[in-house]
Amino acid sequence: MIVLCIDEGNTSVKMGLFAGDNLVKYGRFEEDWASDIPQFVGVQEPERIMFLSSKEDYASVEEKINHPNLHIIRQVDDIPLTIEYLTPKTLGKDRVISAYAATQLFPDDHCAIFNIGTCLTSDFVERGGIYKGGNISPGLKMRLKSMHKFTAKLPWVEVDAELEPLGLTTEQALQNGAYYGMLYEIQGFIISLRKKYNYIRVMLTGGDANYFAKRLEKSIFVDPFLNLKGLHYLSQSYA
Secondary structure: OOEEEEEOOOEEEEEEEEEEEEEEEEEEEEEEHHHHEEEEEEEOOEEEEEEEOOOOOHHHHHHHHOOOOEEEOOOOOHHOOOOOOOOHHHHHHHHHHEEEEEEHHOOOOOOOEEEOOOEEEEEEEEOOOEEEEEEEEEEEEHHHHHHHHOOOOOOOOOOOOOOOOOOOOOOOOOHHHHHHHHHHHHHHHHHHHHHHOOOEEEEEEEEOOHHHHHOOOOOOOOOOOOOHHHHHHHOOOOO
């Protein structure tokens, strides 16, 4: 079966075309993403389309995508996990679909999932598909931008993950503060979970995941397509 999975985030739209269990094509698009679908899928007409959005403009989506087998993930209840979050209606579906993908890839493990993009989301799913909760904090560029915007003299600097932990200039201090602050936050989250659960599977995804993978333990699973894979796994539950 050919399945098109679409993940509409805050700043861009990611599409993945699956043939059977294989991701055969990936694309990242901006504003007018719906007009890019025909060229993206080509002659491989999808039999099913899975759609997830952070913006939740569903009426517009149904107008843009005219397909008889379109499945829009409108709420976290559409994703088959046990949710222990106290305010599930405010819980991002992108966080839950990543957790669901983790349970499909590693069904026998407790999993910590770090989605590193505009924000850093840190989530934990217990073995058996129990979503326990997590944290949200600013991503790399958001940290750098806020330090520049909300101070009088601190300059704007680009991300640099190659520096040593001690900055020797103000530019390096800003870069390190953003990067190593996030790195230590991730490491601290992992350590706190391991105190209770001993072994956990650690997974990184998102556009900035590769910045951090090389400085974390080698056993960490890095997959930039985790959300798309979660949508694909979910598609298999539809008749």
